[in-house]
Amino acid sequence: MPEPWTTDVRRFGTIDSTNRYLLDEARAGAPDGVVAVADHQTAGRGRLGRTWEAPPGANLLVSVLLRPAIGPAERHLATTAVALAAVDAVAALGAPGLSDVSVKWPNDLVDPAGRKLAGVLAESDLARPGADDGPPDPVVVGVGINVNWPGDDTELPPELRGHAVSLRQLAGGTVDREALLDGFLVALGPRVTDLGSPSGRLRLAGDLLSSCSTVGTRVRVDLPDGSFEGTATGISPEGHLVVATGEGTRTVVAGDVVHVRPGS
Numbered sequence: 001m002p003e004p005w006t007t008d009v010r011r012f013g014t015i016d017s018t019n020r021y022l023l024d025e026a027r028a029g030a031p032d033g034v035v036a037v038a039d040h041q042t043a044g045r046g047r048l049g050r051t052w053e054a055p056p057g058a059n060l061l062v063s064v065l066l067r068p069a070i071g072p073a074e075r076h077l078a079t080t081a082v083a084l085a086a087v088d089a090v091a092a093l094g095a096p097g098l099s100d101v102s103v104k105w106p107n108d109l110v111d112p113a114g115r116k117l118a119g120v121l122a123e124s125d126l127a128r129p130g131a132d133d134g135p136p137d138p139v140v141v142g143v144g145i146n147v148n149w150p151g152d153d154t155e156l157p158p159e160l161r162g163h164a165v166s167l168r169q170l171a172g173g174t175v176d177r178e179a180l181l182d183g184f185l186v187a188l189g190p191r192v193t194d195l196g197s198p199s200g201r202l203r204l205a206g207d208l209l210s211s212c213s214t215v216g217t218r219v220r221v222d223l224p225d226g227s228f229e230g231t232a233t234g235i236s237p238e239g240h241l242v243v244a245t246g247e248g249t250r251t252v253v254a255g256d257v258v259h260v261r262p263g264s
């Protein structure tokens with residue numbers, strides 16, 4: 001069995017948020033390579049103040065502390081590295097039904113029907129940049145993967161019905177969370193190594209392109225100052241989404257993307 005990326009895995013029964021925990025650890029000087037895993041989060045975070053839902057003991061809730069020596073323009077690739085490790089780990093479970101999971105840019109894992117299987121949240125503390133001669137600034141990347149919840153749509157809150165899916169549903173039976181965590185930590189090693197070199201970062205962007213169901217799709221991009229529509233045509237070397245619109249090409253660094261079905 002290949003080695004896991006780290007052995008510093010801190011386990012929690014109940015915690016507010018594994019991302020919050022590691023951001024605090026990072027502020028206190030914790031090094032690259034700390035992992036936090038929880039059975040239950042009382043304040044699981046999504047992006048933009050949204051929440052991440054998971055009942056106790058059912059799903060994988062894990063965050064990793066990275067200190068990649070990369071500039072702000074390439075920080076998206078930290079999300080990419082973790083999302084690709086999650087895709088790798090799901091595929092490594094080897095169950096039928098789990099090989100068609102893709103990445104919906106910027107931070108979701110989805111099934112072929114577009115239902116959300118997992119979400120990735122990268123947070124950094126750029127208000128407190130590190131000293132020039134200190135370790136690189138931290139980025140905490142958390143992923144929530146729906147493993148054994150929901151068992152079916154009726155278990156979901158109404159707003160998630162038809163929009164969320166679990167590995168259990170896709171595999172047709174319960175899935176071992178520990179095996180998934182082990183696979184994730186193994187898959188993370190080469191992905192994090194890739195973050196540290198220009199050629200590795202190109203590989204991450206290329207692998208994101210191969211795994212990304214957004215590319216080739218008609219999309220609506222929601223930005224803080226408005227929305228626009230176009231066709232997603234590629235991924236930039238920094239991991240950003242390239243969208244062709246009637247007025248030319250736009251590169252999206254951050255935003256919410258909706259896959260628009262023709263005619264909708």
Ligand code: BT5
Pocket residue numbers: 016017018019020041043044045046047048050051052053054060061062063107108116117118119120121142143144146160163164165
């Ligand atoms: C995300 O945000 O998808 C990032 C989720 C990251 C969660 C992990 S768990 C470990 C670590 N610690 C944390 O505190 N967070 C991270 P976003 O793209 O904003 O999506 C959030 C939206 O997804 C919600 O507003 C719901 O609509 C939907 N959602 C919530 N829980 C879900 C679930 N279990 N499955 C599918 N969709 C869900």
